[in-house]
Amino acid sequence: MTTDQFTFTVTKSDGNARTGEIRMPRGVIRTPAFMPVGTAATVKAMYPDQVKALGADVVLGNTYHLMLRPSAERVAKLGGLHKFMNWPYPILTDSGGFQVMSLAALRKIDETGVTFQSHIDGSTHVMTPERSIEIQGLLGSDIQMQLDECVRLPCSDDVAEKAMRLSLRWAERCRIAFGEQPGKAMFGIVQGGAVERLRVESAKELADLNLKGYAIGGLAVGEPQDVMLRMIETVEPHMPKEKPRYLMGVGTPDDIVEAVRRGVDMFDCVMPTRAGRHGQVFTRFGRMNLRNAKYAEDIRPLDEGSKCAASNTYSRAYLHHLVRSNEILGMMLLTWNNLAYYQDLMAGLRKAIAEGRLEDHIAEVKEGWAKGERDGIAEHLDNMATGGED
Secondary structure, three states: OOOOOOEEEEEEEEOOEEEEEEEEOOEEEEEOEEEOEOOOOOOOOOOHHHHHHOOOOOEEEEHHHHHHOOOHHHHHHOOOHHHHOOOOOOEEEEOOHHHHHHHOOOEEEOOOOEEEEOOOOOOEEEEOHHHHHHHHHHHOOOEEEOOOOOOOOOOOHHHHHHHHHHHHHHHHHHHHHHOOOOOOEEEEEEOOOOOHHHHHHHHHHHHHOOOOEEEEOOOOOOOOHHHHHHHHHHHHHHOOOOOOEEEOOOOOHHHHHHHHHOOOOEEEOOHHHHHHHOOEEEEOOEEEEOOOHHHOOOOOEOOOOOOOHHHHOOEHHHHHHHHHOOOHHHHHHHHHHHHHHHHHHHHHHHHHHHHOOHHHHHHHHHHHHHHHHHHHHHHHHHHHHHOOOO
């Protein structure tokens, strides 16, 4: 049952982990949730109905890419992003701040906003907090993110502090620009690099803005996992418990499991789709590289216990052939498998939290990965002995 308002309800907790529901006019997001990334109005190599059938309640679109091509104004003219990409369910758009940092050819950041050159054609654009919210409004997204300055890690404390304080000022401007939009939400983004006191200050000041949700940004940008997890542990006590928490750009299955354990509700990452296009798959038994020669005559499916046809129907030998031949079907099948695995992972975490057995469940999940790794090492040694490995 949907609602004409944006609401978040925690239905069960297990330690710091929690499961619940975000309700809004376009649908319900079951949390913890993984959001497939649809950067340019498409989850690459997937049909929208496939993405929904796997269990995804929400997808992510990107302000930076869509403002450059085809433009937010054109998407609005064509009926908005939901209609444009044939996804009638919730859409979260990020602000474009990370892409400006990582993709723009040249950029200049000041109090006003960011002036940058498009990585596509070199044209100059200005992104202010107000313009970011305007673009996300033209796209029609349901959850909109504040514009922030994201710095690469490691960085100096001074650099982290300057970016954090600028992001706080931009958050206030985004809040004013967003105004009151029933059924929609704007999330703030906690910044502060790897400096605990800065993260705490950022979280507290954002909480004072009484936004509808909060993200932890500026992680998964090169720092070790233990640093990321320490920042989550630092921030979590200062994030409103009645609001959803979103860890941006994360990550590997292990990253997600550990972040859920620490109280995170929402995730997005290009990893399952990007890996699938490059021959890498995720399963209950860990990660496999289908380019390896050891799969050339392996008649087993990726995972016969999976409900996904890409996982339980096609042989590893066939998938190996498709990958080595650069066939589009290989990219499609491996992406399908990966997104199925990620959604199954989230469903398992939700169920375990609801049943109060999260720690046992995590131990079982990690034992499955370890078993696959042990088998993979044995296979690797066998192949090395026979000369069969790439």
